[in-house]
Amino acid sequence: MSGTITITFEGEPVEAREGESLAAALTAHGIDAFRTTRCEAERGLFCGMGVCQDCLVEVDGKPNQRACMTRVDRPLSVRREAHARPLAPAMQGQPPATIGDVEVQMPEILVIGAGPGGLSAAIAARRAGAQVLVVDERSQPGGQYFKQLSVGAEAGPPPDRQHREGAALIEEARSLGVELRSGVTVWGAFEPNEFAATAAGRPLRLLPKAAIVATGAYERGWPVPGWTLPGVMTTGAAQTLWRTARRLPGRRVLIAGNGPLNLQLAAELIEGGAEVPAVVEAAPRPGLARLGALLAMARSSPRLIRDGLRYHAARRSGGAAMVHGMVVAGIEKTPAGLQVRLAPAAGTGAERRYEVDAVCLGYGFEPSNELLRALGCGHDFDPVRRQLVTRRDARGLTDMAGVYALGDCTGLGGARAALAEGTIVGLAAAAALGHAAPAGSRAASRRAGRDLARHRDFQKALWSLYAAPAYSSKLATADTLICRCEEVSFGQIEEALGEEMELIGAVKRRTRVGMGRCQGRYCAPVLDALLAERFGRPRDEFSGFAPRIPVKPVAIGDLAGPGAG
Amino acid sequence: MASPHPVVGEIEVLVIGGGVVGSCLAGFLAEDGVGVALIDDGRIGGSNANAGSLHVQMQSRFMRLYPQNVPGMERQLPLYPKGVAAWQALEKKLDAHFDLKMTGGLMVAESLDQLEFLRVKAARERELGLEVEVLGRAELDRIAPYFGESVVGAELCADEGKLNPLLCNAAIRRWILARGVVLIEGEAAGPIRREGAGFVVETKRGPIRAGRVVLAAASGSKALAAGLGVAIPAEPEPLHMNITEPTSAMIGHLVQHADRMITLKQFGTGQIVIGGGWPAHLAGERRHPTVELASLIANATLAQHIVPRIAPLRIIRTWAGINTAVDGKGVLGPVGPVPGLFAAIPGDAGYTLGPLSARLVAEMMAGRAPGEDMAPFSPDRFG
Numbered sequence A: 001m002s003g004t005i006t007i008t009f010e011g012e013p014v015e016a017r018e019g020e021s022l023a024a025a026l027t028a029h030g031i032d033a034f035r036t037t038r039c040e041a042e043r044g045l046f047c048g049m050g051v052c053q054d055c056l057v058e059v060d061g062k063p064n065q066r067a068c069m070t071r072v073d074r075p076l077s078v079r080r081e082a083h084a085r086p087l088a089p090a091m092q093g094q095p096p097a098t099i100g101d102v103e104v105q106m107p108e109i110l111v112i113g114a115g116p117g118g119l120s121a122a123i124a125a126r127r128a129g130a131q132v133l134v135v136d137e138r139s140q141p142g143g144q145y146f147k148q149l150s151v152g153a154e155a156g157p158p159p160d161r162q163h164r165e166g167a168a169l170i171e172e173a174r175s176l177g178v179e180l181r182s183g184v185t186v187w188g189a190f191e192p193n194e195f196a197a198t199a200a201g202r203p204l205r206l207l208p209k210a211a212i213v214a215t216g217a218y219e220r221g222w223p224v225p226g227w228t229l230p231g232v233m234t235t236g237a238a239q240t241l242w243r244t245a246r247r248l249p250g251r252r253v254l255i256a257g258n259g260p261l262n263l264q265l266a267a268e269l270i271e272g273g274a275e276v277p278a279v280v281e282a283a284p285r286p287g288l289a290r291l292g293a294l295l296a297m298a299r300s301s302p303r304l305i306r307d308g309l310r311y312h313a314a315r316r317s318g319g320a321a322m323v324h325g326m327v328v329a330g331i332e333k334t335p336a337g338l339q340v341r342l343a344p345a346a347g348t349g350a351e352r353r354y355e356v357d358a359v360c361l362g363y364g365f366e367p368s369n370e371l372l373r374a375l376g377c378g379h380d381f382d383p384v385r386r387q388l389v390t391r392r393d394a395r396g397l398t399d400m401a402g403v404y405a406l407g408d409c410t411g412l413g414g415a416r417a418a419l420a421e422g423t424i425v426g427l428a429a430a431a432a433l434g435h436a437a438p439a440g441s442r443a444a445s446r447r448a449g450r451d452l453a454r455h456r457d458f459q460k461a462l463w464s465l466y467a468a469p470a471y472s473s474k475l476a477t478a479d480t481l482i483c484r485c486e487e488v489s490f491g492q493i494e495e496a497l498g499e500e501m502e503l504i505g506a507v508k509r510r511t512r513v514g515m516g517r518c519q520g521r522y523c524a525p526v527l528d529a530l531l532a533e534r535f536g537r538p539r540d541e542f543s544g545f546a547p548r549i550p551v552k553p554v555a556i557g558d559l560a561g562p563g564a565g
Numbered sequence B: 001m002a003s004p005h006p007v008v009g010e011i012e013v014l015v016i017g018g019g020v021v022g023s024c025l026a027g028f029l030a031e032d033g034v035g036v037a038l039i040d041d042g043r044i045g046g047s048n049a050n051a052g053s054l055h056v057q058m059q060s061r062f063m064r065l066y067p068q069n070v071p072g073m074e075r076q077l078p079l080y081p082k083g084v085a086a087w088q089a090l091e092k093k094l095d096a097h098f099d100l101k102m103t104g105g106l107m108v109a110e111s112l113d114q115l116e117f118l119r120v121k122a123a124r125e126r127e128l129g130l131e132v133e134v135l136g137r138a139e140l141d142r143i144a145p146y147f148g149e150s151v152v153g154a155e156l157c158a159d160e161g162k163l164n165p166l167l168c169n170a171a172i173r174r175w176i177l178a179r180g181v182v183l184i185e186g187e188a189a190g191p192i193r194r195e196g197a198g199f200v201v202e203t204k205r206g207p208i209r210a211g212r213v214v215l216a217a218a219s220g221s222k223a224l225a226a227g228l229g230v231a232i233p234a235e236p237e238p239l240h241m242n243i244t245e246p247t248s249a250m251i252g253h254l255v256q257h258a259d260r261m262i263t264l265k266q267f268g269t270g271q272i273v274i275g276g277g278w279p280a281h282l283a284g285e286r287r288h289p290t291v292e293l294a295s296l297i298a299n300a301t302l303a304q305h306i307v308p309r310i311a312p313l314r315i316i317r318t319w320a321g322i323n324t325a326v327d328g329k330g331v332l333g334p335v336g337p338v339p340g341l342f343a344a345i346p347g348d349a350g351y352t353l354g355p356l357s358a359r360l361v362a363e364m365m366a367g368r369a370p371g372e373d374m375a376p377f378s379p380d381r382f383g
Helices: A020-028 A116-127 A161-176 A235-245 A261-271 A288-300 A300-317 A369-377 A414-434 A441-465 A490-498 A504-511 A523-535 A555-561 B018-029 B060-065 B067-076 B079-094 B112-125 B135-142 B164-180 B216-225 B293-305 B354-365
Strands: A004-009 A014-019 A056-059 A063-065 A077-080 A103-105 A107-114 A132-135 A179-181 A186-187 A193-198 A204-205 A210-213 A216-217 A232-234 A253-257 A278-281 A321-324 A326-334 A337-344 A352-356 A358-362 A364-366 A379-382 A388-391 A403-405 A479-482 B010-017 B036-040 B107-108 B132-136 B153-157 B182-185 B187-194 B198-203 B207-214 B234-243 B254-257 B263-266 B272-275 B281-285 B289-290 B314-325 B329-333 B341-345
Touching: A004 B018, A014 A020, A014 B198, A020 A235, A077 B354, A107 A116, A107 A414, A107 B263, A116 A210, A116 A414, A116 A441, A132 A369, A132 B234, A161 A179, A186 B067, A210 A414, A232 A235, A232 A369, A232 B207, A235 A358, A253 A261, A253 A326, A253 A337, A261 A278, A261 A300, A278 A326, A288 A300, A288 A441, A288 B198, A321 A388, A326 A358, A337 A358, A352 B289, A358 B289, A364 A388, A379 B153, A403 A414, A414 A441, A414 B182, A441 B293, A479 A490, A479 B198, A490 A504, A490 A523, A504 A523, A523 B272, A555 B293, B010 B018, B010 B187, B010 B198, B018 B036, B018 B164, B018 B354, B036 B207, B060 B067, B060 B112, B060 B132, B079 B354, B107 B112, B132 B135, B153 B293, B182 B234, B182 B293, B187 B207, B187 B216, B207 B216, B207 B354, B216 B234, B216 B314, B216 B341, B254 B293, B272 B293, B289 B314, B293 B314, B329 B354, B341 B354
Parallel strands: A004 A077, A103 A204, A107 A132, A107 A210, A132 A179, A210 A403, A232 A358, A253 A278, A253 A358, A278 A321, B010 B036, B010 B207, B036 B182, B107 B254, B207 B341
Antiparallel strands: A004 A014, A056 A063, A056 A077, A186 A193, A193 A204, A216 A364, A326 A337, A337 A352, A379 A388, B107 B153, B132 B153, B187 B198, B198 B207, B234 B272, B234 B314, B254 B263, B263 B272, B281 B289, B329 B341
């Protein structure tokens, strides 16, 4: 049973639930503008998973803290963050440190990411006798799929099957003796088996014999006018509010994007009491032509199809319209909230408008392959899914010795495929380190292989059903921000392209696109596509910006560890 | 299929290396009415990775690491204030904003021994014509109230400063494009061979014929020169750099340390750039400059030791740049044994010396007196 904690925001009291994120507490109290930018624009919760760096607030005097990753466990004093605020004077630093001063952990196998794939790999490797450490940035394991409740059960409906399945997997890992460390941000990858992290304000160096990278994915940006306004967030961010903290992104919420997660969110928000006027899907309404894909999905994963039908039923009974073949073309702030403009995905036709307090955008995912790319693991560009795919063998081994990768960070396959892959990769990594295969592992591996094939079929059918037009720069006006962090507009990028800048690095240095805190996660794919289109080049392994460390910002003080401040 | 080469027929001058030296040189030559093409491989550009320090005083790091080069450094020292003046002149000439601030440089000491080292160094530098002075803690606090309690004093060099290379590089690029320089980016040049009175330079998209060739590719010039039988011992020195998220304007100076490797300064964006010579390495087949964890830890924790209030700031990016080490002096001018071949490789702190080096070589190529005794910088000294 958890209680409430009174925090303050700009001096005003806010009742928070113990264990929820600061972002959840503020959102529940109608506070959606967390900071102002250099151009004095307001920003708030966007990705909800620690990558976009837009929800920065000052917490107990410490600048630039991510509200979405800050757990409310004591009465915090929170202030709105301003651009380039002065730092508090300090006279005494910590002593200069060397790498030798940094705490080292040398697990046999390091798993980065405690989502379905990471947990499943850890369990398989541990069963084979390997010593396994799983690290994850969130305050609780489970990842984006098994998001666990962070607040007391009295805050809302009881945990559902997805929660319970995650809890069981976490419990299984723990009971087998897998070491699970939450709150560990892995921000660097150097030599194949050297990773750098911070945990609780201290640096941590991870030197495993083998590493399994299972860092998942994040939602693609959708750069249309107004996409940076407070109240506009990703589908995943809204789902995290509800599934971890039983909080709603707003009273009236429009959900738009591409793919089934949006439908699930609609069902969940309706269950939580929100009004959802419409779920807007970019793909056309499935007709008879797509029956084949539906049948293939029903065959390969009847349970997911049943879930889908359940979400549809919940959507209908909640009064949410299903709109097909339209995309969000712009969002404006109005005195009452946000006005969303929809346009046909095909480009021509009548527009529609909705007045809401929050908009959820779920236009697909980008793999979180930053650590793999920083290590130099090979990738290939998949032109169908428009993303990089990590080069791996059938056991998940990348082209760097001792570095395995699985799940969505290698190119998307969904949570079910990651669970199956985890078994295969975990066993393979343990076997490569000399652990004898445990009893039944061959059968388990075969079963996982069959599951994986089935789920890949499912995904293939799913994405033929949800085939959506790519983001088109026609949706952007000259003022539309492509780079959220550095506030670089489409017009500024067009200007640089007009100076015959063919290399993405040159455009970056010229315009500052991608130079901000999120490391180009949202703008790089858009810019890359623009360059490919303009100069008639295929996108390839070297697509996007050169990977830079830290893959997530790291405080200078956290590299020295705590000391006299 | 690659598009045809933009250089058709023979170009008067091909400059190899599109960093600050090669770009400025191409611009100066074009203003002289010379037909110039500039080729750059576009990946490992030292200037693209530069962090924008304008160095004038002798860097204690070089004095410790390369004591044998101190005479060379001392010979080159008078060029540094002129190098800074050349940057100011260029900013004015291009009517551009370089975020160039001449707020002076501070080399801090954390012990009395270090302060004594600075006193000796400053005395020698004054003999060589620099304007420097050593400040005690109280004097230091009046001009730089941001240091931690461990700092006991500093050497102030009024002529030092900083600029934002992103702004400079973009403005220089616009200038040379407007002057008609043919820009070939993303393509490596070489090998080079003599043909008649000129040269043929091989590239991915076919050979380029040029009347004269300038090696402005920093350490990359070594292999190109070797192919023509000329020794230019320019070595790459990959270095670690960090940049933080922005904060309000606080650090006006270019900050260095008497006994430890660090440079620390704040850009107009409010971001703090921390570097100072911690090693990086060249990784993989592409020899890509790559950072090391040991450098990151040591560099960042030293920064918060000197300026404690930056501890809560987050580093948002690190990268590796390349300094070019020769013998403490630049390699500037005609290559005697190969008529028509020139070198334009500044010595340590090559970005500071970039526009000046380019101007000196351009004057020599135009047959004008550069206004400096160029003999000490001759490429022929390696024999």
